[in-house]
Amino acid sequence: MTEPSETTASGDEPMREILETLLADDEDITARAVARLHPTIKVASSISGQGEDERQGNRSLRSGRPYSPGCQGKVAMGATERKNSSGRPVRADPARRGCHGLASCHRCNRQPSYEIDHRAFNVRASLGLVEAPVGVRPQEAISAADSACRQAKLDGNGRIVVYGNGPPMFEERARQMGLLKQFSGDRPPSGLYLEMQPIMSMTTPYDALDFEVLLRMRGADGVAIPPAKAIMAAETNGTISALDKWVMETTLTWISKNRSRLSRTRFVSVNVSAASLNDERFVKEVGVLFRRFRQVVPLLCIEITEGVALHDLANTRRLISSVQRLGAKVALDEFGAGYTSFPYLRDLPADALKIDGEFVKNISGSHANAAIAEAIIGLARNLGMQSIAEWVEDAPTLEILQTMGVDHVQGFAVARPQAPEVILAATSAADFITDPLILVMIGPRTAAILTDDDSLPSLH
Incomplete structure (x- = not known):
């Protein structure tokens, strides 16, 4: 299993269709957050395989073509988090439609087994979505979305995790980054x-x-x-x-x-x-x-x-x-x-x-x-x-x-x-x-x- 790989939305047709689906409902705060981050939003994916399989898979993902070795190709996602840090419900319908959009893109091109250099692959994807507060820096929002995506990957089965708006979520992400920094040296931290x-x-x-x-x-x-x-x-x-x-x-x-x-x-x-x-x-x-x-x-x-x-x-x-x-x-x-x-x-x-x-x-x-x-x-x-x-x-x-x-x-x-x-x-x-x-x-x-x-x- 590779680490989440990243690609920008520009030039990625499946991602564009998701964004268009999300932006169709401009009353939803999550969609507005995605709209603000549209130029730099990043997608992390959970990729089956190892070694050369992973390299081929990453290459395929960057080209917008689905893959993964050894099993039938499919995209399976489902929204999980439904409330923000204040307990206010976060509507996940646009995210769900986005999932279906990505799945539809995949089905349009899907073969019984997807081949790269005579090797069979299929795809699973994990998506992190954040409801960004007003004034948040894009880098912070992307970092939080990356954290949500990693959680989706840990949950398995190609899920979506939606993080609601609020300082606690960004504070938790800051703690995670601080912990990562502690483990960045040659010696274990104190x-x-x-x-x-x-x-x-x-x-x-x-x-x-x-x-x-x-x-x-x-x-x-x-x-x-x-x-x-x-x-x-x-x-x-x-x-x-x-x-x-x-x-x-x-x-x-x-x-x-x-x-x-x-x-x-x-x-x-x-x-x-x-x-x-x-x-x-x-x-x-x-x-x-x-x-x-x-x-x-x-x-x-x-x-x-x-x-x-x-x-x-x-x-x-x-x-x-x-x-x-x-x-x-x-x-x-x-x-x-x-x-x-x-x-x-x-x-x-x-x-x-x-x-x-x-x-x-x-x-x-x-x-x-x-x-x-x-x-x-x-x-x-x-x-x-x-x-x-x-x-x-x-x-x-x-x-x-x-x-x-x-x-x-x-x-x-x-x-x-x-x-x-x-x-x-x-x-x-x-x-x-x-x-x-x-x-x-x-x-x-x-x-x-x-x-x-x-x-x-x-x-x-």
Whole structure:
């Protein structure tokens, strides 16, 4: 999936038809805003494909010709936001007609498959529309429209997002731009810190203190910034690998410093982004870190999203092998989310499968979710891997997973993310449980706490 590409309205026949449709209703404030920005309005598009497909797609888009690889061509849009910042409804009819106009333009030229240099493509588009207040600079309005378009892209299925008029919307955009600027340097910005969420063993809940490391950030005013926004800013600016390295190095340093207080910890999970996995410099730097912290690397479990792992199987195999040679473990995260392929899994020597939370959170109310979760647990067991269920929110969910034989659970039913010093004060993941039903479920603390690392079962 490419980053949104941009083109001006002038000379773009499909865009001209949209503008004409919007401007037909000059009573609508949104249409008037578009009219004011007509000379410079930008369109961002969500383009399927990668590599050469993306370059061909961008070339096609600039010429006003629709495309995208591998599936039938269509334009699918729908207005979403319907109120402005003051709660006043924003009429989306012109935007909807604009969608139909673009779709009509596409249908006029559509072929069963659109070809460029003997390669088949089709198109999906995402549109951001803003209701600009009087006096706003065109650059600010375009920036806000770009933000709306990115949100439409994240929502998927070629949607339109309409941002209503009002200072809060532009203030939010200013905050986003400020965050992007913070991630524009060679080093991660100040304000970063780590939290840790316990992961409970279902076989030895009182004897193990395992957890996942989570990135957090505070702004200059001390207010917490949503992690997803910080990560998106780093991805947008191309500094996500530096951020991943910071998390890895900070985690290893912390483990090394507190190793004597983590005698019951068998694994510490750390996520690595797709961009970092494909960054040769990052992989080499992590290798240097692992050799520097070789005494504690065996506690580390690198979480790789399943879709990323299967995207480049050969590279993933090499990465897993090198990580495991240095002593760390590997878990396939969000397993079952979309690209699951059992033949591929046979060739990936991962240590654990982490069931995608979407299958776990409604497991008590969905027979399909329960069946999928149970199949993944059985698959992990038969392949000699451990199973981890995330997003475990309540006692009924935990009880079902316990019956299925899951190895580890993570979620608010066990504990919310904790500060590192709180983790160090605990003796096990079960120490954080407050729900009496779950305490009954896992049984009393009957055995003495183990202190010998080797006496604890491994994640392998």
